[in-house]
Amino acid sequence: MHAGKSYSFKELTLWTRHCIYRLSLIAIIPTVLYQACGMKWIAIPWTVVAFLGTATAFIVGFKNTQTYSRTWEARQIWGSILNSSRSWGVSARDFLNDRDLSKKMIYRHFAWLTALRYQMREPRTWESMTKGNYIEYAQFYDIPERLSALDEELKNYLDPQELQAILRTKNRAAQLLAKQSEDLKMLADSGKLDNYRFVEMQKVLRDLYDQQGRSERIKNFPYPRQFATINTIFVQLFCHLLPFGLLKDFDKLNETATGILQGHMVWFVIPFSVLISWVYTALDQIGESTENPFEGGPNDVPISQMSRTIEIDLREMLGETELPPALQPKNNIIL
Secondary structure, three states: OEOOOOOOHHHHHHHHHHHHHHHHHHHHHHHHHHHOOOOHHHOOOHHHHHHHHHHHHHHHHHHHHHHHHHHHHHHHHHHHHHHHHHHHHHHHHHHOOOHHHHHHHHHHHHHHHHHHHHHHOOOOOOOOOOOHHHHHHHHHOOOHHHHOOHHHHHOOOOOHHHHHHHHOOOOHHHHHHHHHHHHHHHHHHOOOOOHHHHHHHHHHHHHHHHHHHHHHHHHHOOOOHHHHHHHHHHHHHHHHHHHHHHHHHHHHHHHOOOHHHOOOHHHHHHHHHHHHHHHHHHHHHHHHHHHOOOOOOOOOOOHHHHHHHHHHHHHHHOOOOOOOOOOOOEOOEOO
16 A cells, blocks of 8 residues: 555656556557558558547446456455454453453464465465566565465464474465364353453454455456456556557648757657557556555555554453554555
């Protein structure tokens, strides 16, 4: 998540500069062929390009709306996780008349948050973080889940025996919640937890399971590939045809041009074609960067920061004073 006022123009051009290079080449080739080589026949009617540009604008807008909805839903899910976590912390502290047991249940919840965020950061084939411009930009911020291994993080919250048992499972986050439920049942069966409190704590676990499932749905089901593919094809087709459609219109400007510009107005096709095409490709990249809110990109939902906030809150509920520091943005990016 970008935690500053806005992306700077420098950051935006750095992120999209490979597209700018490609668009410049796409614009230069037809302009040189038309002006320097005399191939006037390569120009196409502007109407054709305009119709294609309109259709492209619609589909790019549709994609960006849908991808933003995915990110916003992910933010709502983790907002619910934050609220449910506080409820779990209060319940574990006040419903269990055993401080050590309360601490064990709360620390296991920290382990659940850790396991879940590591699962959310696992790469998928359709995600964008393997692309060159994303890899380059990732050097300007930290992805906490790439800085340390999961087992190193979990050992801060679980005893060695339970840690080894959890690491042998596939869905570690789900198994940690199952372990919480198992302990609650043992407490209820032994009479250490009355039925009302047992049911209330089970409701919180059920809600956490629900939020985990919703996070997994966004993570494991991409923006439909057919829409993503046709969006990319439309944008690329428009960018390739745009300079051909501008040639005649800029050539006509020679009739009114004077001085040094006389006879050379066609060369302005290059900067204007790059500028217009860049608007479309930048919007396409923005939609792509919003599509997967857990991949580790600069526009991700800050699940690591939220998990740290939860940990600080629950540790304070236990009366602890040695608290982990809140995560801070690096170059205005925080995950």
